[in-house]
């Protein structure tokens with residue numbers, strides 16, 4: 684299962700809002716999260732009042748069992764060498780501790796939930812990744828062309844708040860029907876709503892939107 688926590692943020696503009704931060708992403712269960720990663724928006728909080736964004740610096744695990752991908756992701760790519768080594772050191776000790784604990788429990792005759800050997804063989808090796816770009820590269824390399832990121836922009840030049848609100852509501856409904864994600868670009872003279880998902884989903888969406896007859 685994917686695991687996330689809801690955090691409260693206070694924007695420099697004064698707005699207080701909540702946002703979900705993922706610690707564990709399993710795209711077998713939540714395929715949409717793969718595309719949230721690919722557009723660079725995973726664990727990025729957007730202020731609903733002013734649109735200011737803040738990226739979380741908390742690491743997370745990305746798991747895609749179908750594509751044999753398991754990664755520990757540190758969201759910043761500009762981590763200095765020393766800090767990288769610390770992260771790797773810590774990861775190593777977490778694993779060693781887990782193994783030692785399991786061995787101790789076995790010695791004590793405690794029954795521990797173990798991964799059956801048949802499943803253990805299928806566990807992909809854990810890769811350590813710094814930055815969402817590096818993660819995107821790994822993901823793209825594993826995906827078929829049809830599964831890669833596709834996007835379509837819907838835009839209006841209306842400056843009317845109510846009209847923009849209606850526009851985004853329609854886009855949101857469309858996105859949820861097609862299981863796509865949305866991203867809003869709120870510019871003074873243009874209001875753009877990006878729908879994103881796999882190329883297959885976006886292709887289907889475009890066929891839905893295309894005029895018939």
Ligand SMILES: [Zn+2]
Nearest residue numbers: 694696730733
């Ligand atoms: Zn704000």
